[in-house]
Every structure is written in C-alpha cells, then in structure tokens.
Amino acid sequence: MYDVFVLYDDTDLFTEKTLFPAFENQKLHYCSSNHFPGKTIFGCLETLDSFPDKILIVLSEELCQNEIEKYAIECVLLYAIHIYGNARKVFDHVITFITTGSITRKNGLSQLLKTTIINNNSAVSIKDLVSKIRLKIRPFCNILAKNGFVDTLGLHGLSMKHLESQIFGLIISTQNLCLQIDLDGFFKYRQKHQDHQTLDILGQSDVLRSPNTKVSIILDNNSHKFKEAVYDISNICSSLIGYCSDFKRWKLACSVAGKYGSAEENFLMNIYPNVWYGITRKAVTDTAQPRFERYYSVDERIHSFPMAWIENDLDQVKKIAHAGFFYPGVGSNGQCYSCGCFLTNIKYHTNLHTYHASQYPECKFIKETLSVDEIQNAILQFNKVDQKLYFASQLEQIYCTLESRLETFNKCNISALIVNRLAEAGFYCVALNIIQCFKCCVRLFHIPQNDNIWAIHANLSPKCPYVYEKKGKEFISDLRLSKELSLFPKQTIITIKGMFDNTHTDTAEYLFRPW
Numbered sequence: 001m002y003d004v005f006v007l008y009d010d011t012d013l014f015t016e017k018t019l020f021p022a023f024e025n026q027k028l029h030y031c032s033s034n035h036f037p038g039k040t041i042f043g044c045l046e047t048l049d050s051f052p053d054k055i056l057i058v059l060s061e062e063l064c065q066n067e068i069e070k071y072a073i074e075c076v077l078l079y080a081i082h083i084y085g086n087a088r089k090v091f092d093h094v095i096t097f098i099t100t101g102s103i104t105r106k107n108g109l110s111q112l113l114k115t116t117i118i119n120n121n122s123a124v125s126i127k128d129l130v131s132k133i134r135l136k137i138r139p140f141c142n143i144l145a146k147n148g149f150v151d152t153l154g155l156h157g158l159s160m161k162h163l164e165s166q167i168f169g170l171i172i173s174t175q176n177l178c179l180q181i182d183l184d185g186f187f188k189y190r191q192k193h194q195d196h197q198t199l200d201i202l203g204q205s206d207v208l209r210s211p212n213t214k215v216s217i218i219l220d221n222n223s224h225k226f227k228e229a230v231y232d233i234s235n236i237c238s239s240l241i242g243y244c245s246d247f248k249r250w251k252l253a254c255s256v257a258g259k260y261g262s263a264e265e266n267f268l269m270n271i272y273p274n275v276w277y278g279i280t281r282k283a284v285t286d287t288a289q290p291r292f293e294r295y296y297s298v299d300e301r302i303h304s305f306p307m308a309w310i311e312n313d314l315d316q317v318k319k320i321a322h323a324g325f326f327y328p329g330v331g332s333n334g335q336c337y338s339c340g341c342f343l344t345n346i347k348y349h350t351n352l353h354t355y356h357a358s359q360y361p362e363c364k365f366i367k368e369t370l371s372v373d374e375i376q377n378a379i380l381q382f383n384k385v386d387q388k389l390y391f392a393s394q395l396e397q398i399y400c401t402l403e404s405r406l407e408t409f410n411k412c413n414i415s416a417l418i419v420n421r422l423a424e425a426g427f428y429c430v431a432l433n434i435i436q437c438f439k440c441c442v443r444l445f446h447i448p449q450n451d452n453i454w455a456i457h458a459n460l461s462p463k464c465p466y467v468y469e470k471k472g473k474e475f476i477s478d479l480r481l482s483k484e485l486s487l488f489p490k491q492t493i494i495t496i497k498g499m500f501d502n503t504h505t506d507t508a509e510y511l512f513r514p515w
Helices: 013-025 041-047 067-084 087-093 110-114 125-134 149-155 160-164 183-196 224-228 230-240 262-285 298-302 307-312 314-322 352-359 364-369 372-383 385-398 402-407 416-424 453-460 465-484
Strands: 004-007 030-032 054-059 094-098 116-119 141-146 169-173 177-181 214-219 250-258 334-336 427-431 434-437 492-500
Touching (some): 013 054, 013 125, 041 067, 054 067, 054 125, 067 087, 087 094, 094 110, 094 125, 116 125, 169 230, 214 230, 224 230, 230 262, 250 262, 262 492, 298 314, 352 364, 352 372, 402 427, 416 427, 453 465
Parallel strands (some): 004 030, 094 116
Antiparallel strands (some): 141 177, 169 177, 169 214, 214 492, 427 434
C-alpha cells in the first residue's frame, strides 16, 4: 500500500536524485506514473489496489511548462473526487511541494492554492513534507485552514472569532494547519481504540506537536459532553502542545473568551492540572538527569538560598534542600537539581517530598528517595481538594495584608502606582512578570500595565471571594451583563498553549493559570 502518489516532470532531477531517496530513507512508500510504464494516467490509478491517502505535486519550472503533466494533474484530481466523494475534501489530501516553479493564473495552476503548500526553501523542508504526507485525517477531523492559519482566514474575510462562533468541539491550530475535532465522532472511534488497545487515537501527534501548537475548546450551553471528555481532552492537549525542559522559562497558559462563569471555571480547573502533569512528566522522562550536577550535594543546595531565608528559618531551608531543591534566584521558589522542575511558593510547603513526587514522579532523585507506593500516594494526596485548600489557606495567611503583597514587588521594574493597584486587587508577585491572587490563587503570566485589574481578576476568577468582598455584587453583575451583550454571549472559548518568558502577548489576551 502506497502512502503517496507523486506527480512530477520526468526531467526533474531533484525529485529523482534527492526527494525519492529521502522518502526511501524515511520508509515512505510512494508511486508515480513511472511505476506503471505503458499505461495512461487513468490506467495507472486503476491499477492501484487502494488509492494513496496523499497526492504530491512537485512543482518545478519544467512541470509548469509541461502541458502533459498538467493534464495528468487534472486527471488525478478528478479521480480523487470520485474516491473522496466531494471536491472540497480532495484538496485536504493534496500537497504542492514548490521547488523552482510557481503558481499563477497564467500557467493554469491557480487551483493548487487550495492545497497544502510547502516551499523547498530550508534545510527542513523535506522533513516537513514527509510529516505532512504522514498526517492522516481521521473521519472525525476536519481541516479548517492550512498554509498559515491567520493568512488563510484573512483571504476569506474571516477572523478566529467568526470561525469559533459557528463551531463546537476542539480546534487544534499549529503554524500551518488548523484542525477541528468533532467530539461525537471522536467518542465513537475512541471506543474502537480502547477495544483494540491501540494508542494515539489522533494518529498524528508527531506531526501536530510543536511549541506553537494550541488547543481551543469551544463550548456552548449544551456542553455536558465536555464534562465526560475531561480525560480525553487532557490527553489530546498534553500530547500535542510542545514542551520545554527549562521549566523556569516555560509555562502552560490559558486564555478565555466569551461566557466564563462557575461551570466553565470548574471545567478548566479539571482540565488544566491533567494537561500540566501530562506535559511536564513527559519532559522529565526525556531529560538527561541530573540536570544541575553542581547542586548534587545537599550543602551546595542549602548555601544557594538567600541568607535571609537561612537566618530566619534554617530548618525549612534544610528540608527544601533535602527534597532536592536549590534556589533559582527569584521569588519564594525552588528548582530540582535532578529533573530541573521549577516549583513556586516552595518556601511555604510542609511536606516537600510529597509535593515534589506528586508533580514530577519521573524525577530520578524522587525515584531513588521514595518507594513506588509512596510516589503513588503522593500523587493521590496532592490531587485531593482539601490538600489544595489547606495550602491555599497558608498562602492566604501570609499575603492577606496589603503590605505583605507590596513587599513582593520590590525587584519588579514597574511603577509604584501600578504596584499599588495590583496589590490592592489581591495580587502578589510570584516570579518575574508573574502575579497570583492570595485568595483564589488565580495566576497571571504577565503584569497588566494600564488595564482595569479588578475587571481582569473578576473575569478570570468569577468565584473569587476577595473580589466580591472588595467590589461588591453590583460590580460582578455589571461585568456579566457586558458579556451577555457581547457578540458571543452563549459560547466559551478556552485556549491552552505553551509559552516562554519572552512570548509576545496580545494586549487583548490575558494568559493565566486557573489555580
């Protein structure tokens, strides 16, 4: 069975000498009309036992001038319409690999603009091509856009908001592809995969996974199916969102648009930790350990902490160091010398081995320190709501005063006026450019400069008691009313993606962690 049917000009040496050997090296099965000498193009296609999932057109200058090959392209596309059922779906299976040619109306190839286009202009172009050929579109998936998501929508006069308002399910968008997943169809195929114990229901994780991949979850008022799909959606997110082993710089961020009340917040709070654990545990597994051999010694880890910590609470510093952590240089945080994990507010945790094991059970240090049963118990214990509430109450006691929150901004390069606004709205500084509410624990991954911080706080944490206490029910009601009058009063769009410290953030998008 062939993976791809290739259309190219016979005089194109690049395809014969470079492209085909690369396919063979990647164990990609290909065929072309040259595999069936003496047959017409239709004869070649009818000879195939099953039609390949992909059609590849290698667009060279020679092909652009070859009327016979252009006729062959027309024949293959017509035959593919017969196979796939409609013309629109055909172009989801066609890839145009541009080498020396071009697509113009003059050469009669303008319809190729509807295909997936890859330019042979970099060292990784052939690798990208192989990935696109291997991308299998499942029956429950639908390609919404390709060749640059935003650019494609712009050509049609559409925006992401127009698109999302008409679609319910999951949208996976990478730099060059946007894929919709119909959840009803997904559930049917999920059962088949479970029955036969096969992995990776999407069948395309390696193709879609990248640092730019983001997953949008689009809900409406009848979104009970999403509650049943928390585990599946979490797995999709954690398998597709590209991660970084530098936990100090990498964050898993969310943004929301549209309706976001208690039900939607609870849904996100169930999804987020599962995605975070899935991504970071894989990152730890793939990391060579120890990452920071310099801090292998407990004494080295102890002396990495600020003198103020050591003088005020040496016993706690020793506990932190014995749990594998050294001081990364910012906030009340710690970083594991072995797996490299970065944990915030570590200064206030009491059972540090449990905390470490619960979030990073694949850490080599933890595996050597705790038994398998102890690690499993740590995961269960940390995931209990009462344990989280207990830790949240500890932070609340520490940062409940305005003065205590103001002190955390000492090293931030922002004006005193903005610092006062943030602290008055309940936020303290966790790390560089990261703030967190002392009451509800919602965390913002950038510091708003000129926006209404109270409105942001209320929108991202609709149940926060501190907002209700300080701003009152009328303030909350006015915000909800403004949302009900918006373009999308009944829809909720939750986007989950990875980000780095230097990620550019649209001023209209607030990236946060729900808890």
